[in-house]
Amino acid sequence: MDASRLTAFFEENFTRYDELGASVCIWHQGEIGLSLGGGFWDRQKNRKWTTETPVLIWSATKALASTCLLHLCDRENITLSRHVAEFWPEYAKNGKAETTLSHILSHQAGQPALREADVKVLDHEEVARVLERQEPFWQPGAFHGYHARTYGFLVDELIRRIAGIHVGQYFRDIFGNPLRLDLWIGIPRELAEDVAPIQAPRKANDRPEEEPFYKALADPASLTRQAFSTPVGLPAPSQMNRLEVRTHVLPSFGGIGTAESLAKFYYRTFCEPNYFSRERIQQISATVASGIDQILKIPTAFSSGFMKDPVADNGDKLRQLFGPSASAFGQPGAGGSHAFADPENEMAFAYVMNQMEPGVFPNPKSLRLVRSAYDQRV
Numbered sequence: 001m002d003a004s005r006l007t008a009f010f011e012e013n014f015t016r017y018d019e020l021g022a023s024v025c026i027w028h029q030g031e032i033g034l035s036l037g038g039g040f041w042d043r044q045k046n047r048k049w050t051t052e053t054p055v056l057i058w059s060a061t062k063a064l065a066s067t068c069l070l071h072l073c074d075r076e077n078i079t080l081s082r083h084v085a086e087f088w089p090e091y092a093k094n095g096k097a098e099t100t101l102s103h104i105l106s107h108q109a110g111q112p113a114l115r116e117a118d119v120k121v122l123d124h125e126e127v128a129r130v131l132e133r134q135e136p137f138w139q140p141g142a143f144h145g146y147h148a149r150t151y152g153f154l155v156d157e158l159i160r161r162i163a164g165i166h167v168g169q170y171f172r173d174i175f176g177n178p179l180r181l182d183l184w185i186g187i188p189r190e191l192a193e194d195v196a197p198i199q200a201p202r203k204a205n206d207r208p209e210e211e212p213f214y215k216a217l218a219d220p221a222s223l224t225r226q227a228f229s230t231p232v233g234l235p236a237p238s239q240m241n242r243l244e245v246r247t248h249v250l251p252s253f254g255g256i257g258t259a260e261s262l263a264k265f266y267y268r269t270f271c272e273p274n275y276f277s278r279e280r281i282q283q284i285s286a287t288v289a290s291g292i293d294q295i296l297k298i299p300t301a302f303s304s305g306f307m308k309d310p311v312a313d314n315g316d317k318l319r320q321l322f323g324p325s326a327s328a329f330g331q332p333g334a335g336g337s338h339a340f341a342d343p344e345n346e347m348a349f350a351y352v353m354n355q356m357e358p359g360v361f362p363n364p365k366s367l368r369l370v371r372s373a374y375d376q377r378v
Contacts, residue, residue, distance in 0.1 A: 003033070003034045005372050005375075006024075006026075006034055006036075006369055006372050006373060007034075007036060009368045009369055009372055010022075010024055010036050010038065010369060011038065013365045014038060014039055017357075017363075017364065017365050018202075018355065019039055019353060019355055019365060020039050020040055020043065020049075020199060020353070020354050020355035021037075021038070021039035021040050021041055021049030021053065021055075021196055021353060021354045021355070022037070022038065022039055022049070022351065022352065022353035022354070022355075022365070023035070023036065023037040023038075023049070023050075023051050023053065023258060023259035023260070023350075023351070023352050023353075024036050024259055024349075024350070024351045024366070024369055025051070025258075025259040025260045025262070025263040025264075025349075025350050026263060026347065026348070026349050026350075026369075026373055027263045027264060027266070027267035027271070027347065027348040027349075028345075028346060028347045028348075029346045029347075030272075030346070032260070032263075032264075034373075035051050035259070035260055036051065037049055037050045037051035037052075037053065037259075041053060041196045041197075041354070042196070042197060043197075043199060049196065049354075051258065051259070051260055052182070052258060052260075053194075053196050053258065054182055054187070054191070054194065054195050054196065054256050054257055054258050055195060055196040055198065055256065055257075055258075055337075055352050055353065055354050056195070056198045056240055056246075056254070056255070056256055056333075056337075056354075057255045057256065057257060057262065057333045057337045057339075057352055058253045058255075058333030058334040058335060058337055059148070059252065059253050059331060059332065059333040059334055060255060060262065060330075060331050060332060060333035060337050060338070060339050060352075061152070061185060061250070061251055061252065061253055061254055061255030061331075061333070062151055062152065062155075062251070062252060062253075062305075062331050063266075063305070063306055063330060063331035063339065064167075064171050064175075064183070064185055064251070064255055064265070065151075065152055065155045065156065065159075065167050065171075065185065065251035065252075066105060066155065066304075066305025066306060066331075067171075067175070067265075067269060067275075067305065068155070068159055068167050068170045068171050068174065068175075069101070069105065069155050069158055069159055069167075069305070070105075070276070070284060070304065070305055071174055071275055071276075072159060072162055072163055072170065073101065074276065074280065076162060078101070078162070079101075080100065080101045080102040080105065080304055081100055081101070081102060082100060082101055083097065083098065083099065083100055083101075084096070084099045084100065084101060084103075084104060084158065085097055085099070087158060087161045087162050088132065088157060088158060088161050090129075090132040090133070091131070091132045093132060093133050094133065094134060094135040094136075095135055095136060095139070096109075096110075096111075096132075096135075096136055096140065098140060098141075099136075099140040099141075100140070100141075101158070102288060102304060103140045103141050104151075104154050104155065104158070105155075105288075105302075105304045105305040106144060106288040106289045106302040106303070106304060106305075107144045107145060107146055107147050107151065107289065107302050108140060108141050108142075108143065108144045108288075108289050108302075109136065109140050109147065109154065110136030110137050110138040110139060110140050110142070110143070110145075111131055111134075111136055111137070111147060111150050111154060112137060112145050112146065112147045112148065112150060112223065112226075112227040112294070112295050113137065113149075113150065113223060113226035113227045113229075113230045114127070114130050114131070114134065114150065114226075114230040114231055115130070115134045115135070116130050116134070116230075117230060117232065118232065119230070119231045119232065120231060120232060120233050121149065121231040121232060121233035121234055121250070122233060122234075122244075122245075122248055122250075123231070124153060124156065124157075124166075124249070127150070127153045127231050128153055128157045130231075131150065131153060131154060131157075137223060137294075138294065143294050144289035144290075144291070144293060144294065144300070144302060145223075145227070145293050145294030145295035145296070146227065146293055146295040146296050146300065147227070147252075147295075148227050148228050148252065148253075148295065149227065149228065149229075149230065149231060149252050149253070150227075150230075150231075150252070151251075151252050152167070152250060152251030152252030152253070152254075153231075153251075153252070155167060155251060156249065156251050166249050167185055167249065167251045168184065168185040168186040168249040168251070171183075171184070171185050172184065174275075175265060175269065175275075179261075179264060179265065179268055181257065181261040181264060181265055182257055182258045182260070182261045183255070183256070183257030183258070183261040183262060183265060184255065184256050184257060185249055185250070185251050185254065185255050186246075186247055186248055186249040186250070186254065187246050187247055187256045188247070189243070189247050192243050192246045192247055193243070195241075195246055195256055196354045197238075197241045197354065198237050198238070198240055198241060198335075198354055198356065199237070199354055199355045199356060200236065200237040200238060200356055201237075201335065201356045201357055201358045203357075203358065204358060205358035205359055206358075207359055207360075209298065210298065210359060210360045210361075212297035212298055213296050213297045213298060213360050215297075216295075216297050223294065223295065224295050224296075224297065227295045237335070237356060240254070253333070253334065257352070258352065259339075259350040259351060259352045260350075262339045262350035262352065263339065263348045263349060263350035264348070265348075266330065266339060266340065266341040266348035266349075266350065267341065267347075267348035269341070270284070270285075270329075270341035270343055270348070271341055271342075271343050271346050271347070271348055281343050282327075282343075283304070284303060284304055284305065284306070284329070285303055285306075285308075285327050285328075285329050285343060286303055286304075287301050287302070287303055287308050288302055288303055288304055289301065289302045290302070290308070290310050290311070291310075296360060298360070299318055303329050306329035306330055306331055306340075307321070307322075307329065307330060307331050307332065308322070308328075308329050309321055309322050309328070311326075319361070320367075320370070320371070321338070321340070321361055321362055321367070321370075322340040322342065322370075323340075323342055323345075323347075323349075323370055323371075323373070323374050324374055325342045325344045325345055326344075327342060327343050327344035327345075328340050328341065328342040328343075328344070328345075329341060330349075332361055332362045334356065335353070335355075335356025335357055336351070336353050336355075336356060336357050336359075336362055336363050336365055336366060337351065337352050337353065337362075337366075338350070338351045338362040338366040338367075338370075339351070345374075347373070349369075349370060349373065351365070351366035351369065353365065
């Protein structure tokens with residue numbers, strides 16, 4: 001493929017958009033069509049960034065966790081319409097008996113936050129106990145709202161109940177090791193020092209379309225604030241650089257990896273019938289929930305385990321995080337990391353970086369590359 005325009009946009013990220021270190025990778029029709037890395041590992045610019053540099057991918061981790069639960073359900077012949085309490089009996093308390101696996105995977109469970117404000121984010125067992133005993137914030141299935149922190153705990157606990165291992169181990173056993181991915185939910189301690197340190201945003205958000213979210217986030221009494229602050233802990237991006245955090249299993253926002261491995265994961269899993277049948281991939285791609293998000297306060301859409309682009313009444317996409325295809329799905333991460341699969345066009349995309357930018361969704365650093373990839377019919 002002619003990657004000259006994509007390369008020019010990527011290189012411009014470091015001059016026009018103040019990128020520090022970053023990688024982009026695009027898989028297309030069975031092979032890597034583009035893989036670039038540039039910039040620096042550290043703020044002092046003492047260490048070069050390469051395509052092999054691992055970095056925190058924030059909420060893009062949710063896609064890895066979702067895929068593990070979907071794979072486990074396929075393996076055990078468990079339909080997503082079954083109730084969570086069949087596998088996690090204690091979860092049936094306080095109005096949650098009818099919650100389905102589909103509700104969990106599509107952010108419809110009504111559990112975007114904890115009602116007990118002092119539970120620590122690194123204490124999986126206590127978070128799970130609070131989730132199972134508390135009343136949901138809305139009737140499961142009635143609405144959808146981004147479960148920013150709690151999502152990973154819900155998915156991980158289900159995997160522990162059904163498979164007997166945590167989601168980080170399941171990911172490595174089924175995907176990471178067989179596909180030889182530099183991608184982890186809880187990186188091994190011996191590799192943790194090589195992870196590029198994440199850098200906090202240096203400016204305020206300037207996207208008017210996201211103002212409803214930031215207005216809600218600023219309100220201490222809002223469910224939006226609760227969703228992004230409970231369970232408590234790790235409030236500053238710099239805290240994610242701690243060794244004990246990098247090695248901890250945090251399936252909502254603690255994954256670490258390279259763009260090459262993230263794109264390969266999406267391609268081998270969802271653009272080829274290696275793990276799921278073609279029919280099952282179509283089902284996974286289908287939108288399950290859409291409309292105004294109870295947490296983000298703007299239109300969002302979700303399939304079973306992934307974010308989708310919401311569409312208007314006329315069928316046009318309201319935004320194109322995942323390109324023009326209706327089949328595309330993925331999961332962005334805080335600050336600018338971004339990844340998705342497009343089974344229809346046999347393409348997978350991943351962008352990772354260490355200099356965060358403000359904003360709910362990906363920014364021009366990656367979105368220009370997405371648009372250019374489709375413009376050139378990658």
